[in-house]
Amino acid sequence: MDIKQIEALSSVISSSVAQLKQLQSSLKTTEHTAATTKAEFLKPSLEVVAAASQLIALVRTPERYLMDMSTAHQLSASLRVVVETHVVEILRDKGKGLKKALSAEEIGAYNHVNHLKLARVLRLLATHHVFDEVTPNVFANNAISNALDTGKSLAELEASPDEKYDGSNGIAALVGIFSDETFHNAVCTADILKDPQTTNSFSPYDAPFALAWPGTRNIAMYDWLNLPENNYRKKRFGMGMHGMNSMTPSDAILRGFDWSSLPPGSIVVDCGGGVGSVSLPIVQTCPQIHLIVQDTAPVVAEGPTFWQANQPQALAQGRVTFQGHNFFEPQPAENKNISVFLLRMIMHNWPDAECIKILKNVRNSCTRDTRIVIVDNIMLFASRSQEIAGQETGTSDPDALAPEPLLANWGVANSLSYKQDLNMLSNHNACERTVPEFASLLSQANFRIVEVHQAHQSWLPQVVAVPI
The missing domain is CATH 1.10.10.10 (Winged helix-like DNA-binding domain superfamily/Winged helix DNA-binding domain)
Structure with a gap:
């Protein structure tokens, strides 16, 4: 038992709790959620969770620790x-x-x-x-x-069970997805990894999902969700994505790339942007920007209703428009002189081959001045070193790593990112990516990284790249 490390971790907890106490005194409410939505609370909160979890791992016997994990x-x-x-x-x-x-x-x-x-x-x-x-x-x-x-x-739940999650914050729906579809899929991960026929495949058709349910061997999970018999799961999935969004501040998209630096008349394309809800703060704070929201035709058809309710002036002024588009197809010919292509939570849903196809379609519509902003989890290595010998990764974020003696990737305090990575593996044979992995992926589509906003204070990590 490493007593010195235990003492160091205890000191981290004490100092971080003192900081939280000082911050809490400035609030009029003691509600837990009131604190967690404020950026200044995030780092000391992460430090407490990371240190406490690391402390537990040091103090418990290895056997007991493993038994707890295996029965989770x-x-x-x-x-x-x-x-x-x-x-x-x-x-x-x-x-x-x-x-x-x-x-x-x-x-x-x-x-x-x-x-x-x-x-x-x-x-x-x-x-x-x-x-x-x-x-x-x-x-x-x-x-x-x-x-x-x-x-x-x-009474409402019994009368309309399929509408349980409608109008909610989406957290229950998200828990429902993780504890149902994703749970089933994850059980088959070992089977896929052990099988010589599938272990080296990154096809969506060879994801653990393919073994988890009857009749899914030759269908991808997104297509399966669209089957009529899975309408309840599809509705729950939609609300679960809303739940994921509800876990971050509404202005999180602004905490990274400097949208205000774009000149008047700049066009931003939100690829796979749903109704444009995540891009709303960009339009609200940057009146010089014209936003094009891209998604499948049925999805963007709902966009005007959303914007009429939330930013009708931008809609009336034509500062936001909608475009039915499949990002596996070439960008529409009319999309010229685009300033920024925004790809939020797109890359992690797809294996490398599919991501490269998406990126190449974007690249073909880029000018020399176009930027792409990828918003996704950016995975940190658990080691203190974050560089791979001989691999160019571009700019990194110096504030991303946790301080000693914590694990560099913030340990259990950041474990949801790593669980989500394996969710992507079990669901789609896809992944969350490290900066070197993003650099490799982008280079294959003729982009290079120029900015990385990875620190937890940014809430939604961002990779900014330019054409090469």
């Missing part, structure tokens, strides 16, 4: 139970007393789940600080479980 699937399984049986909403809607608590038997009477089994599921989650067990077999929501609340009554 039970947490995902339990979260799926409570999301799909409306436990959070039942407690909020029907709970009694100051804490609005109910016994497992009372909850089971509402959602028709055996109360003896349900109590065990809820106790595991309460042991991990999701729900409170206020007295034996009696449970209540807490700040963490409340994040799963869709805001609907039990």
Whole structure:
């Protein structure tokens, strides 16, 4: 047991907690979410989580630590139970007393789940600080479980189960996806990696997803979600993506590339941009920019309604327009003199071959002054060194790494990025990428990196590249 490192990590926790306390005193609210949405809280919060997790790994026996990791699937399984049986909403809607608590038997009477089994599921989650067990077999929501609340009554959920996630913050939908489709897919990862026929394949048709469900051997996951029988999953997926967006501040897209530096008349194309919700702050803060939102025709057809509700002036002035387009096809001929192509959360959905095709289609419409801005997770190596010998990566972000004695990639505090990387592997045979991997990918489409905004303060990491 490395006592010196344990003491160093304890010191990090103490100093970071002191910083959080000082920051908290400036707020009028003690609500947890009020702090986590403020950029200045992010680094000390990450330091506490990273140091505490690293401390646990040092103090626990290796065997016990491994057993905890290997049984973590039970947490995902339990979260799926409570999301799909409306436990959070039942407690909020029907709970009694100051804490609005109910016994497992009372909850089971509402959602028709055996109360003896349900109590065990809820106790595991309460042991991990999701729900409170206020007295034996009696449970209540807490700040963490409340994040799963869709805001609907039990009567509404029973009357329209397929609409459970509509109008919610999307977090419950996201948990539903991760604990259902992605969970099933991940179980087959070892089978795909062990099989000599698939281990070296990066085709979407050889993703672990291909083995996880009946009839999926020759279909990609996105196409599977579009099948009529998967309409519920498709709706949940859409709301889950909204949940992912809700986890970042609305102006996160501005914390990287300097959009205000673009000259008047600049055109920005948001590739695969949905209705343009993520690009909204760019138009709001940079009136000199004209935005083209690209996505499939059915998706962009919903765009004017969104902009009419959120920025009608830009819509009326023609500063935002919509273009039905498949990014695997060449860019429309009318897209000339584009200042920036924005690709947000696009690259991580596709293996390298597909990404290169997307990038080459963009490259063919670039001028010498065009920039591309890729918004995706940028993976850090766990080692202190972030360079690969002999590989040119372009500019890096010096503030991205965690300070000693923490792991350079922020350890467990940043583990969601690495879990998401393996989600992409199990779902699509795709990946999140390191800076060297982005540099290699971009060079194959005749781009080079000129800026990297990787520090956690930017919320949405960005790679900025130029044509070569």
